[in-house]
Amino acid sequence: MGNITLKNVSKSFGATNIIPDIDLVIEDGEFVVFVGPSGCGKSTLLRLIAGLEDTSGGTIEIDGRDVTNEAPAKRKLAMVFQSYALYPHMTVAKNIAFPLKMAGEDQATIDRKVKAAAATLNLTNYLERRPGQLSGGQRQRVAIGRAIVRQPSAFLFDEPLSNLDAALRGTMRLEITELHQQLKTTMIYVTHDQVEAMTMADKIVVLNAGNIEQVGSPMELYKAPKNLFVAGFIGSPKMNLVTGAAAAKHNAATIGIRPEHLRVTTPGEWKATVGVAEHLGSDTFLHVNSEVGPLTVRADGEIKVAHGDEIWLTPDAAKLHRFDTDGKAIR
Amino acid sequence: MARKVTTRHKIVATAAAWAVALIIFFPILYTIITSFKSETEAIAGFKLIPSFTTESYREVQGQYNYFKPFMNSVILSVGSTLLALLIAVPAAWAMAFSPTKRTKDVLMWMLSTKMMPAVAVLFPMYIIFRDLGLLDSRIGLTLMLTMINLPIVVWMLYTYFREIPGEILEAARMDGASLWNEIVYVLTPMAVPGIASTMLLNIILAWNEAFWTIRLTTTEAAPLTAFISSFSSPQGLFWAKLSAASTLAIAPILIMGWFSQKQLVRGLTFGAVK
Numbered sequence: 001m002g003n004i005t006l007k008n009v010s011k012s013f014g015a016t017n018i019i020p021d022i023d024l025v026i027e028d029g030e031f032v033v034f035v036g037p038s039g040c041g042k043s044t045l046l047r048l049i050a051g052l053e054d055t056s057g058g059t060i061e062i063d064g065r066d067v068t069n070e071a072p073a074k075r076k077l078a079m080v081f082q083s084y085a086l087y088p089h090m091t092v093a094k095n096i097a098f099p100l101k102m103a104g105e106d107q108a109t110i111d112r113k114v115k116a117a118a119a120t121l122n123l124t125n126y127l128e129r130r131p132g133q134l135s136g137g138q139r140q141r142v143a144i145g146r147a148i149v150r151q152p153s154a155f156l157f158d159e160p161l162s163n164l165d166a167a168l169r170g171t172m173r174l175e176i177t178e179l180h181q182q183l184k185t186t187m188i189y190v191t192h193d194q195v196e197a198m199t200m201a202d203k204i205v206v207l208n209a210g211n212i213e214q215v216g217s218p219m220e221l222y223k224a225p226k227n228l229f230v231a232g233f234i235g236s237p238k239m240n241l242v243t244g245a246a247a248a249k250h251n252a253a254t255i256g257i258r259p260e261h262l263r264v265t266t267p268g269e270w271k272a273t274v275g276v277a278e279h280l281g282s283d284t285f286l287h288v289n290s291e292v293g294p295l296t297v298r299a300d301g302e303i304k305v306a307h308g309d310e311i312w313l314t315p316d317a318a319k320l321h322r323f324d325t326d327g328k329a330i331r
Numbered sequence: 332m333a334r335k336v337t338t339r340h341k342i343v344a345t346a347a348a349w350a351v352a353l354i355i356f357f358p359i360l361y362t363i364i365t366s367f368k369s370e371t372e373a374i375a376g377f378k379l380i381p382s383f384t385t386e387s388y389r390e391v392q393g394q395y396n397y398f399k400p401f402m403n404s405v406i407l408s409v410g411s412t413l414l415a416l417l418i419a420v421p422a423a424w425a426m427a428f429s430p431t432k433r434t435k436d437v438l439m440w441m442l443s444t445k446m447m448p449a450v451a452v453l454f455p456m457y458i459i460f461r462d463l464g465l466l467d468s469r470i471g472l473t474l475m476l477t478m479i480n481l482p483i484v485v486w487m488l489y490t491y492f493r494e495i496p497g498e499i500l501e502a503a504r505m506d507g508a509s510l511w512n513e514i515v516y517v518l519t520p521m522a523v524p525g526i527a528s529t530m531l532l533n534i535i536l537a538w539n540e541a542f543w544t545i546r547l548t549t550t551e552a553a554p555l556t557a558f559i560s561s562f563s564s565p566q567g568l569f570w571a572k573l574s575a576a577s578t579l580a581i582a583p584i585l586i587m588g589w590f591s592q593k594q595l596v597r598g599l600t601f602g603a604v605k
Contacts, residue, residue, distance in 0.1 A: 052501050073507040085502035089520045098516070102507035146506065 001063045002028045002154040002186030004049060009058035011044055011210075018044050019210040021058070021128035026154075026188065026203075031180050033198040034190045035233070042190045043158055045207070049077050049188065050156050059279055062153060074101075078147035079156040082163065086131040086246050092142050093127040094117075099150040104177045117145040122178075128163065137168045154186035173199060198222070206230050215227070228327035231256045237285060237296045239321070246270075246292045252322035252330055257287065259298040261316040264305075270295075270313025288313070352568045359581065366574035369596055373571040387575035397579055400558035404583075407544070407554050408467055408537035410486075411476035412530055418477075419484040420526070426485075427492035428500070438489065441482040449479075449542045460547055469552045472544060476537045491525030528594040531587070555580035 004026040011019040019041045026032050034042040047053040049060060051072035059068045067075050077115070086095050092116055100110045114301035118124045121141040129174065131139055140160060147155055163167045177200050180187050191197055197204050198218045206213040206221065206229070214226045231239050239256045247255045272290035286297040290313060297313060305311060322330040365373050366388070391397065404572040426434045465471025495518065503517045541556040548557050562576045588595065
């Protein structure tokens, strides 16, 4: 089981209030991603759940049991750190075996479980090596191996892929998602990368300045962002935000149009000049200066436009997002 | 742009390094050479090739008991080092893993005691030692050497412990390790190289300490430094014998230093380069 409930959780460091007041329910087996910009409190929130930091207020429950004042070791959680945090003086096998040894398992059980974990993570040939002799991706796998052997009630990941190169990040993202499907254990994953959040999560928690801005499935957040912050944070490239007369026409202070919901048409609603055209093959991202301000357009991969070309753009009215003066979505 | 290193550069740099090393080492080398000369040879003037007589060594051994000051040196340097580690390990630990606003100040204050000339406290220390009956005692001198080297030991260990990433300790906690297991299985194995090189350096520093060891001892607790010093007044004109005594005094530490140079260099440059 792995139900985690946060009730009025707060955290201050001296006079600095990092997390004012958070309520959150994480269901058993869910893949939850905490996402937000640097310094939004997402790592702190994870460390509060782990027990590596003490809360300043509120309670944390795991499977209905109040663990607010319990030591990390007692919470039955496993954590994968950004720096991998492997024990440099131990071999891969000993690193993976460490939590089992601490739990007092017998040697035969330890050997069996270590072998099974190594097989799952393609580490069988590296069991006798030390962390220093492994690549970044392999080290990350060892860290994951150390987490899975003890069959925790939930896994905590603190930006585990940020030290890897782009290609490896893609592979590891897939591997972690597959691992979740296989183990069906609760996973809480912290990242500042909204692509990781969108692709991996069952549920995304968007954080900003220690507050939860919105909780929902990736598509809920994409289709119906509650406010300007979420609208601007989720989606790549970012949503275009337009103010002024163009927004007033739709009875809003700000309107948001995702780059994929802007079409290049003749004639169209807004006139624009192409600044940069990024041809990615499958898509072309056009960064244009329009009469309503700078916009990003996701156009067809085959489109033939270049710097300085004049084009017309038409937003998809059905997929327009409207926001009031406070930045809240108008439904 | 990377600098171009030619073979000629390498030869010149190597030769220069050897020359500097030789200049620094020369007094010790000449002491060793002189110890293998006869007294007439030693006094005759500069000469690099001795007659390889061991006469001086035999005389030093015959007239004076080398073994006693040697054992005193061993007891004092090892004893004071162990005592210093016993105090410094927890101190450095606390400062590295739960620093407060004042930690840096405390470290600076400790180091500042090393900036004071020892002679400034010679009289008060002498009187305290006399009143406590610690003069010419191994216990007294062990305490003295511990106090002298403690700031350096704390500093070195602190630098080592600071290099151990906090996340590894947190990982151990997440893995279910109790504080005791964390210390035994994770912290200590990672800190052993640091503790070892601190220990080696401190033994050398204690072995070579001459100010207090000469002034606070007479015969019973006198280590090799006092042994040489006592030699120089009556035997001042007998250079070969003096050299033999000096060689005997520095040989053990020189040999130990030679075999542990890898750890020592690592210890002295730790934290400087990653």
